[in-house]
Amino acid sequence: MSQTKVHFAHAQAIVNCLFEIFQNDRKASKAIEYQLKQNKNAGSRDRAFIAETTYEIVRYWRLLRALDLQETQAVDTSSLWRIVAIYLNLYQGFTLHFDTISKIDFKLIKERLSHAEAEMTLKESIPNWLNEIGIKYYNNEWPTLLHALNVPAEVYLRVNTLKTTASALKKELQNQGIETQIIDVDALVVVKRKNLFSTEAFQNGLFEVQDIGSQQISKMLHPLPGMRVIDACAGAGGKTLHIANLMENKGSIISLDVAQFKLDELKKRARRNGVFNVETRLIEPRTIKKLKESADRLLLDVPCSGLGVLRRNPDAKWKQSPQSIQEVMNIQKEILNNYPKMLKPGGMMVYATCSICKSENEHQLHAFLSENSNYQLVTEKTLLPDELNSDAFYMALIKKL
Template sequence: MIKVVKLFPPLIEAVEKALVEIFIENRKADKAIAGILKSNPKWGSRDRGFIAENTYEIVRNWRLVNFLAGRDDVDNQRAGTYREIIGIWLIIKGYDISNSPLFEKIDAESILAKKQEAEKDRKVFYSVPDWMDAYISKEIGENWDKELEALSQQAEVYLRVNTTKISKTELIALLKTKDVEVAEVEGVESALRLVKRMNVFSLEEFRKGFFEVQDAGSQMISVLLDIQPEQRVIDACAGAGGKTLHMANIMNNKGRIIALDVEEHKLVELKSRAKRNGLSNIETRLIESKTIKRLKETADRLLLDVPCSGLGVLKRNPDAKWKLKEEFLTEIQAVQANILENYSKILKHGGKMVYATCSILPSENEKQVEKFLSNNPEYKLVTEKKLSPAKDGFDGFYMALIERE
């Protein structure tokens, strides 16, 4: 069905500016889009939705739209080519651009005909680099076809209820009064799925700390750690603290959580989020030369949500497909092994830890755990869980619960 709508130049220019920032200036997609939306407070929700959705979708389908434009060198882009790329994408989406002076030289029929050709090559149609397709296919085999298709879809938005401030039932009812429809998520007690996309960060309920935005699969990681309220818990790769906040909820804001990270600005953000969430049992510490050594055998529970390739969250971070390099996978796997070997000493004897990634690669997941366990016989695997975008619908995660004797 052809969409006959007026394409306002300022909106097209905003998408173009976002693409330039992402691909020329190397900004992260979410940061680039957020900055552009913030630059014009007069844009309404429909305009903001058009800019954000189309920018993300073009990034997600970057190789495909470049192929349709007659180019397959996605690493060598010029800012001047982006207007054509946007026009091609709008044709794919069913927009009638024939009367728009913005896209005078684009032949819709030839674009749609070439799209049929692209469907024969998964690398082009689902927009992944050759090296990534070969690398992942080698590791996970025929499963890659289904995972690739799932990772090429738009990500669902999941909320996590801040049970320190409000119950799930109360939040559902409160959001309903604001015409925000959510659905419960089977098997994930704290999660709600947003039925209709919207900017939830603008809601008063978010500003009051009643919920956080967090993938349902990610929420399973903190639950797996089997935390008790009065324990001492260490989140050794906390980042901005999404899982730290969830663990504080599980602990009923009791006990103590020490959140560690190598980047101070992330811990500053965590402090701000903890304050909004009404949580007081979180302490932040910057990782310095002797931090890990000083914490030896002090944690009842330890979370190692290690840096990874992010290949399980490509639908949420589609620009990673074009910024990730093959050599990084070797480098990050060495980092993971080092963290697992050294940070695991933080755990008390009799304690439990979770090793987790947002990757679908066995080399970052079960193989890392197998290697660690073979070198450290006092640690035992209790259980492990793999979340598949294709099978489970969430982002791709791996989590292993390990106990120290």
Template sequence: MRLHRNLVFATIDGLKEIFNEGQYADKVIEKTLKRDKRWGARDRSFIAETTYDIVRWKRLYAEIAEVKEPFSRENLFRLFAVWATLKGIKLPEWKQIEDTPTRRIKGRFDALSKIRKFRESIPDWLDELGVAELGEEVWEKEIGALNIQAPVIIRANKLKTDAATLKNKLSEEGFETINLKDYPDALQLVERANIFRTECFKKGMFEVQDASSQLVADFLDVQPGNRVVDTCAGAGGKALHLAALMENKGQVIALDIYGNKLKELKRRAKRAGAHNIETRAIDTTKVIKKLYGQADRVLIDAPCSGLGVLSRNPDAKWKLEPEFLDRIRKTQQEIIRQYSRIVKDGGKMVYATCSVLPSENQMQVKDFLASEEGKDFKLVEDRKILSSETGFDGFYMALLEKSE
């Protein structure tokens, strides 16, 4: 591979924003890719994947390069030189990366790879937490799996098509996909590519949604004609899936505290042909109280640490702090206790997170069932999905039923 100066410099600029200014990697990359309209697909791919790679392995690369945050521009180039050396890429004779000690880099990599917190490039506290909650053996496998770049998975929108038809239509547009066993509506892209420019996407025939995430709506056991409340809907990936499973019959009420996310959901619902979704911003507690005892089904896709989706959001491990985890666990318990009151007698509720930590998952369900608000509920079934076992996102979901 030949390195192009303008692409490398754009990558360095992006890394400065992510590491030194606390910007989100996906937003920075999105902005960076708009810098030069002449960049082709390969150029854009280089910037995105190199940036994510260096973000993912920041601690390891910084240790090898012997640099500390905040990174000067000179030190960002040193991180880049480590990345290129370990990828086997010949470094050009630029003044920013001249005299790169390639042999020393490889030697330090071999030595540091024997220590998990460096090998998997994670903060000390996170490594200790993973061991404490999952055990040495499970955590070792899981954090390794979460450092592998996530595949691109899409969900066929059953309001408009099915997986077999979608597979053929995408193939006609030059995008090859494979079916996934045990995920009937899912297709995985053979090669990473921009599928948002396809006619299939414009016609609302699919949504990008990880395979594990696709299990959640189905787990809620919705029926056409139900009244379903998605309490933390966000931009609506699961609400759209619920609408499809309900065949556009009944009602999906999508709630969120962020109105801008619900606006995005409205746009997505229009494209998907999901007509039974109503959005409501939670601007006061009255929005929730009005729904008490009203829903056949309630989905609580709770805010969480996001540890199960590190493979697609590698910068999350640098933004996470132990104090945030303490706060989010408290918030999760408040949410499940309050939102459970929306379930009518005989109704069902799913509590779900994209975390692999029992303290955010099984422990929260156990605490809820022991609470005043949970006394009329029973746990029907729960599922713990590990990335190391499936190759997809880490997830948890618990189906609870309220007595009649």
């Protein structure tokens, strides 16, 4: 991304995004999406500048606030303008000359930066409670893992094998000006970021954007053509669509979720992907009862803290807390106590999260296994970003006896 100067309207859009994220508790992705719609005349380079700058400021929010001695102050428009100005000066070499910005002593800011970088919570910009969790679970490995969680995520594509192949998709995207590399039989990595969703290849359902680590979850489930598979926390259906690929559109998939709007989005995506073996249902207590012991395979991609996908959603570290993690763990426990009833004896299920917290992962699962002797752990895996250059995931394959 190459900019020669920063326009006021684009800086204002970044400030607006930050206000929505930190004052109105809006998700960063939604705040950015809204601002880009408000700036329809901005070109692709300017839109990328707004989005990427916002994400980077969110990523290093604590550090930037500390450099301006704002950590204990309320967030307001004036302070946000200063944060944007400091970030753009330190990391992109721009000096903003707008009336909305009070005078900043950048020499002093740079002196503070050299001191701040000696403290890991400031350098990597995380809340103290997250640092305590990281040290508790990862000890000496934590600094490396934490740094990897702050590196912007690669863009990975999962090939829709119902419609194309990796080599054919690579060529198709190349014709549309997008360079990729094949990294697996059904996966590509984008070499340079572009707007993928406006391409013919996407509109025709030839691929989905999905992290390479996330793609391992459905593969661990090993669904086969002709099986009945239940995706019990389906959301908008990224893994449902992958399962349909692995089943070659044969057999049946029942996708469940508590939110109807997510299931509606899943249906749209399924149509675009040419997937027709999926049925959606809103999950209720009677749903589980009706589906008792009916599934050959069961996917529990459970709600979690999202602390494994900070590269992609850096605002999660500012929105989560030890209390919110405990609340989501209670939901996970409830799911584990009820949803496996839908699995046939002899069937297999995968329990998965996108969290680095072992309390949500192996500790949660092993507690379930210790209380339910008719379930047996087959294998479990933790993917970390410093190993695979993916988001962080935990996944476990369990057999029902």
